[in-house]
Amino acid sequence: MTTTAIETVPRGGEWLLEAAPQETIFTPERMTEEHRLIQQTAQEFTNEVAGHTEQLETKDWDLTRELLRRAGELGLLATDVPEAYGGLALDKASAAVIAGCLGQCGSFSATYGAHANLAILPIRMFGTDEQKQRYLPSLVTGETVGAYCLSEAGSGSDALGAKARAARQADGSFVLNGEKMWITNGGFADLYIVFAKVDGEHFTAFIVERGFDGVSTGKEEHKMGLHGSSTTPVVLQDVRVPADNLLGEVGKGHKVAFNVLNYGRFKLGASTVGGARGAIGESARYAASRRQFGQPIASFGAVKHKIGGMVARTYALESMVFRTVGLIDGTLEGVDPGDGGAILRALEEYAVESSILKVAGSETLHDVLDENVQIHGGNGFVRDYPAERHYRDSRVNRIFEGTNEINRLLIPGMLVKRAVKGDLALIPAAKKLQDELLAPSGAAAAPDGPLEAAAAAVGMFRKVGLAVIGLAMQTYGQKLSEQQEVLSFAADIVIDTYAADSAVARARAAAASGATGADLQADAAASYVDGAAMRIEATARSAFAAMAEGDELRTRLAGLRRLLKVTPANDVRLRRRLSDAAVERGAYPL
Numbered sequence: 001m002t003t004t005a006i007e008t009v010p011r012g013g014e015w016l017l018e019a020a021p022q023e024t025i026f027t028p029e030r031m032t033e034e035h036r037l038i039q040q041t042a043q044e045f046t047n048e049v050a051g052h053t054e055q056l057e058t059k060d061w062d063l064t065r066e067l068l069r070r071a072g073e074l075g076l077l078a079t080d081v082p083e084a085y086g087g088l089a090l091d092k093a094s095a096a097v098i099a100g101c102l103g104q105c106g107s108f109s110a111t112y113g114a115h116a117n118l119a120i121l122p123i124r125m126f127g128t129d130e131q132k133q134r135y136l137p138s139l140v141t142g143e144t145v146g147a148y149c150l151s152e153a154g155s156g157s158d159a160l161g162a163k164a165r166a167a168r169q170a171d172g173s174f175v176l177n178g179e180k181m182w183i184t185n186g187g188f189a190d191l192y193i194v195f196a197k198v199d200g201e202h203f204t205a206f207i208v209e210r211g212f213d214g215v216s217t218g219k220e221e222h223k224m225g226l227h228g229s230s231t232t233p234v235v236l237q238d239v240r241v242p243a244d245n246l247l248g249e250v251g252k253g254h255k256v257a258f259n260v261l262n263y264g265r266f267k268l269g270a271s272t273v274g275g276a277r278g279a280i281g282e283s284a285r286y287a288a289s290r291r292q293f294g295q296p297i298a299s300f301g302a303v304k305h306k307i308g309g310m311v312a313r314t315y316a317l318e319s320m321v322f323r324t325v326g327l328i329d330g331t332l333e334g335v336d337p338g339d340g341g342a343i344l345r346a347l348e349e350y351a352v353e354s355s356i357l358k359v360a361g362s363e364t365l366h367d368v369l370d371e372n373v374q375i376h377g378g379n380g381f382v383r384d385y386p387a388e389r390h391y392r393d394s395r396v397n398r399i400f401e402g403t404n405e406i407n408r409l410l411i412p413g414m415l416v417k418r419a420v421k422g423d424l425a426l427i428p429a430a431k432k433l434q435d436e437l438l439a440p441s442g443a444a445a446a447p448d449g450p451l452e453a454a455a456a457a458v459g460m461f462r463k464v465g466l467a468v469i470g471l472a473m474q475t476y477g478q479k480l481s482e483q484q485e486v487l488s489f490a491a492d493i494v495i496d497t498y499a500a501d502s503a504v505a506r507a508r509a510a511a512a513s514g515a516t517g518a519d520l521q522a523d524a525a526a527s528y529v530d531g532a533a534m535r536i537e538a539t540a541r542s543a544f545a546a547m548a549e550g551d552e553l554r555t556r557l558a559g560l561r562r563l564l565k566v567t568p569a570n571d572v573r574l575r576r577r578l579s580d581a582a583v584e585r586g587a588y589p590l
Ligand SMILES: Cc1cc2nc3c(=O)[nH]c(=O)nc-3n(C[C@H](O)[C@H](O)[C@H](O)COP(=O)(O)OP(=O)(O)OC[C@H]3O[C@@H](n4cnc5c(N)ncnc54)[C@H](O)[C@@H]3O)c2cc1C
Pocket: 114, 147, 148, 149, 150, 151, 153, 154, 155, 156, 157, 158, 181, 182, 183, 184, 185, 223, 226, 231, 396, 399, 400, 401, 402, 403, 404, 405, 406, 484
């Protein structure tokens, strides 16, 4: 299936240097008929799962397994698997669309993600042909269920600090000992991807079956949310694992772990779009029906401002998710679906974008769900309405798949690494910007219309991002990784830039094609850019203040003011229009 007609696919992070050609940007509007059919199937299945919410919340794992089998029957577990192993080998856009639908059901989405992303993917990408033949067909049908065992009580973010051990035996097998923590699907999975250190040293991945002697699971954790998802310790006591179940190479477990997490982050971003879209519908319908002071609360400006803001942020997130999927699929265009190496390279190429989606997705969803509770008032705080459950369920998104702090450090860290390796022309771009800032500025022509103004603003965001990263590299050199606060500031600017750029590009494409709803898309993009301009200015000020002082700081701040000469949009009007459209449709309006 062809996602895009991208001739030359932009490389990871290039959007930070210059605007990408419009035709290289995939948008939801460019989905193929096949994507839409998959979306319809996934949405119908999601509705079926949602109908079982109460039962799933009681930890009915038989029902969970039945639903996974049903997902298997519908092909929803097969997207990433080649046909030779029972899969459908669909593009990543299809996978993102499915994740988006299931994202509306927090607990089942976690179950699905652990199975389809974290268990299937490692075998699909790193398994031998024999391992793929043995395990993938039944994982794809949902007959067997998988889980991913990386974390331990003492090593979460510091995953390579694992204590689990694998002792090499004379016959080539391994004996595993250790305890893994917080394992999604732990309580009922049949198969575990386990990470342990061979001879106490070499971090390595293994495929461990539940039936192997010495495998047991602990009690279900009492969690804040995701009550319908199993989370348990997995205990390994003298578990003999045959040599055939070594996954990848001894000492290369980090490759398995991190590449799988790259994909997991991208998919998590995709799933949060579904959760946010669903919550906007809930808020819109509630605001239309709930009356106070003789009017629907949807008529109050304060409520409109919230719903409009929820729509604008979700639109930007959705635009980033589809753009990223287009980049990944564009890179994989024409590649043999059996070529696991090509998939690994594509995921690595867009690892920065995947981390951005993880952070932006989890935080957008969190904020949208927070406002959803607020719009529901007292009803948002009680269990009769789903707003309360969504809010609890989403909190963990900022913690797993690499915490948002870790991902924030990775974003500029990976950009700098690419720059130093010469894969991204960030250093010359930052130098050129320095010269531009020192040269006298001419009067810029006023942009022609709100979308052009938004595009011009994004151009400024890019420059601010480059200025902050450039100064950080210059100031700290090799020791930049020790400056977590500055790295996090840079990440925030980069995230807002990618989101704003993706939203504006999509809205411009809609305007150029005269698509229905193009006006609303323009409102959403302009509203997002307006908020981003304020956030970026504040964040850049903090970053510069951390790196410079006295006259140098004053000069930098003057440069920042020159760069960010963005006239504020009338965000009140923009958000009112977005909110009115959502309330009229009783759903996310774009
Ligand atoms: C519901 C749920 C399901 C899960 N499912 C799975 C699963 O299926 N498989 C699995 O392997 N794991 C799973 N996990 C574990 C999850 O991946 C970890 O909780 C996560 O990686 C964070 O690790 P930690 O809890 O040890 O926190 P820590 O690493 O101790 O972090 C605590 C805080 O310190 C910060 N921090 C840590 N290191 C740094 C640093 N270097 N710089 C700056 N800040 C830092 C973190 O960002 C965080 O805010 C799950 C967790 C939960 C809650």
